[in-house]
Amino acid sequence: MTDPRAILLVKCPDRPGIVAAISSFLFRHGANITDFDQHTSEEDTGVYFTRLEFQTGKLDLPLDDLKHAFSLDVARPFAMEWRLTLSSDRKRIAVLVSKHDHALLELLWTWKRGDLRADVVQVISNHPDLRQAVEGFGVPFVHVPNSKEQRDGAEARMTELLDGKADLVVLARYMQIVSPAFVSRWPRRIINIHHSFLPAFVGADPYRQAYERGVKVVGATAHYVTAELDAGPIIDQDVARVSHRDSVDDLKHLGRDLERRVLARAVRWDCEDRVIVHGNKTVVFA
Amino acid sequence: MTDPRAILLVKCPDRPGIVAAISSFLFRHGANITDFDQHTSEEDTGVYFTRLEFQTGKLDLPLDDLKHAFSLDVARPFAMEWRLTLSSDRKRIAVLVSKHDHALLELLWTWKRGDLRADVVQVISNHPDLRQAVEGFGVPFVHVPNSKEQRDGAEARMTELLDGKADLVVLARYMQIVSPAFVSRWPRRIINIHHSFLPAFVGADPYRQAYERGVKVVGATAHYVTAELDAGPIIDQDVARVSHRDSVDDLKHLGRDLERRVLARAVRWDCEDRVIVHGNKTVVFA
């Protein structure tokens, strides 16, 4: 049985000496760095981002003490926002879904197969249809009817179900608007899959919009949800070629493959602490 | 030396018997069909599109007589819009360009290498920079200064240069707006390359827009130019993955490859009579 690796995510103002400070600190405390990725944004006055993984088997301090020492020795002098987790930590994922099952099932199978560093702990839907499929995976399913009129009540009920019980909320083709108030409870912790290559075809029925515009590629976009609809930081996108032969239904069919693949990838990256949000953009250390 | 093939493009209201009528007519007159592609639009009440190629070596009539017979026997009863050309016919292409040379050079090489069923007969630019490169290919280069203030004069000059002398006008990163009046002289005969996957990032500086939105794919779109900017029928699109590491300049660099490839493909398809415009969309028999 091997020791878990630790993952360190850092964002701070760029200046000389950051790499030396981090790596010397870790070396002093017995950590062997196995992965090191960094990025310096050239916008603004320079922002430094890094993600690194290190072995924890020979640390000279318990992890909590190491965190404390890191905070004092490194993070504070460099004004870092940072986060240190273990590869054995598992986020708790709640999925919100309506009637389409493809994106949900992809997550459930990926999880079941052991390919997700997280657990799907709950599925909430505004329709009862997918109960059996979900419960077959041993995951609780809750039906919370939702519509324009009953939104407040529905969101109150969902908040009650989720608060303190989920670390990440995934909208796997949840066909209801979520209110800014709801979103604000989960900053950068709600991931949505939009069925177009945003910013094209914002809003309802993007495949029909795509069909009517006569585009030759369709796409899907996974993004963090913000108060503004379809405008949050993009985590991943992918596209497929289409032609005049493809009807709206064909686009939907093709799009399902894109949606489930893009969403699963984005959720996996989030759960492995590979994503840093900066402004309305993401740095993805994939 | 082999006889040229003929290419027949047809658009008409859908109804039974079209294939039988066309193919029986051609068989009767000694034509052997080597390619047959068709599409029926399910929008409206049904529109039938077809493109076919046939050998002309054993025709029992001269081509002009065959056209006349086709018009009477087939096209009229089925209310067809149609067009019959030979694979030996070559469109005359005029290219409008500014300072970026990549899309232009791709067309010139493709032509030079014998891969374009057309001839580049003229290059017009609002800058003098590319004269030497163009003339090196033996193609006339005309510098027609253009700007918001002098647009009318510039377009009058270009019209004079183009009228009756070009069959297709290609905007290979021509960084000036062309007026609706100019466009209307060349219906469905002006192809533009836009440096985004339309309809995303309409208008100026799409790579900067893409950078600022933080997208994970960038693209390019070749389309026929209509009076409404960036809204004409799309012929082809392609995309490439990008990441947070890519600066605006990186996107431009990557985009150049997309632009030249997509534009060259669209021009080739147009020159081989593979594109039918219907409403604001295209049927591409590629």
Added chain:
Amino acid sequence: MTDPRAILLVKCPDRPGIVAAISSFLFRHGANITDFDQHTSEEDTGVYFTRLEFQTGKLDLPLDDLKHAFSLDVARPFAMEWRLTLSSDRKRIAVLVSKHDHALLELLWTWKRGDLRADVVQVISNHPDLRQAVEGFGVPFVHVPNSKEQRDGAEARMTELLDGKADLVVLARYMQIVSPAFVSRWPRRIINIHHSFLPAFVGADPYRQAYERGVKVVGATAHYVTAELDAGPIIDQDVARVSHRDSVDDLKHLGRDLERRVLARAVRWDCEDRVIVHGNKTVVFA
């Protein structure tokens, strides 16, 4: 409720008049052609392939009589190999699988969702592991132990299970060699997914071979099984980019997505009568 469409697949020596003969015949009998695709091979002395779909609602003959008439009027004079089916016909698919579930599950979901013009009627495995997953879809699961020593018995048992009960046999990562004798019972009716872009990495453990060769793309290939291992006619292939960062396990992980997508597409095309085998190659009217 709409009438089913008919699908006609034809292969014959190329000569003038084929399109006219087929389309006139269909028009005379009240069929409206909705899709028409053809290909002429330039190898040998020319082979003509076509696939077309037509509406059956206004046929003047019952389908069996139409087939009989087609045989006499068209197929015989042109020496056609042909096949006429209805879009309402559904092939019976048997899946052979070992322990990997991804390719199997993709087929089962696709079928469950109604996207496959076929029925999965049986799953046979040389391991008992996937029984529960399969039976959850309401599909019978049979465990037939197999290994080099017991191959004859295992294949006899499988033949008994399959003969007359399946139209298509899909090897969804079935990790046993099937004998030439078994293959010969199902000519062009066994589809296998090989986990490399054939002809690269024939044989065992292709991901390890790919890793050791240091390739920058990995792939998957769906093909009809012939007596010669990994050498049958290819139906579809796809690839994904990889880098030095990817371990053998990463390649397997990535490859799973390729395998299930490529296999599902190949099976769908076969079930919709879109594939004609010619020599050791396929014509795919996708």
Added chain:
Amino acid sequence: MTDPRAILLVKCPDRPGIVAAISSFLFRHGANITDFDQHTSEEDTGVYFTRLEFQTGKLDLPLDDLKHAFSLDVARPFAMEWRLTLSSDRKRIAVLVSKHDHALLELLWTWKRGDLRADVVQVISNHPDLRQAVEGFGVPFVHVPNSKEQRDGAEARMTELLDGKADLVVLARYMQIVSPAFVSRWPRRIINIHHSFLPAFVGADPYRQAYERGVKVVGATAHYVTAELDAGPIIDQDVARVSHRDSVDDLKHLGRDLERRVLARAVRWDCEDRVIVHGNKTVVFA
């Protein structure tokens, strides 16, 4: 005018403290690290690879002294193979070519446009055909006839032309075998473009081989040349989908786009010191 950046490439046995040693050394001497990429191979007993870029404007030592200090303080204790260059250094590229111009022209245009951190200093061909095209770029062209019989003389002549005058030799569709003796003079400094996705279709006429096997993707591979034909370390590969409609000529046509793109990318990566060869594989910090 900004100072050039320095690029450091390192390969050494993996052990704790490497990052700390490098980054502390650089920080002490006034270097600000702008890019840092690393990889640890899990094969063997662990090999550590890194590429980093740093600003040189505030170094406290001249570059040669810095190299000397690095050698003593860091490289020796960690048993590093290393290389330190400036972004202003430009490799001298010699291109060997036969009659196909596409891969050569792509390099020449990329260079002309300023997108290559290198200079094309010489083109050698076994045919005289491309002289004019090459000389139009102001690059010397030398015709060195070559064939099986005259190989020794031809290679002697080329060696004379290249020795001490080129840092990188690019085979841009050079259709002659080069001898092991010639290859051994340029270890890891000859890049070839092979027109298939190796290891498929080794040897002559890969497009015909691909056509005859009936594959659904074709590809191109850029690799360092070693004594064994088509078996050297792969730098980059790419593929395109094809179908039964594509003749051998169509594959060649499509392949040209792949070849020039893949080769240009591989050459760019080599010139920017992004490639480390390890055994028969490459680590590419792209």
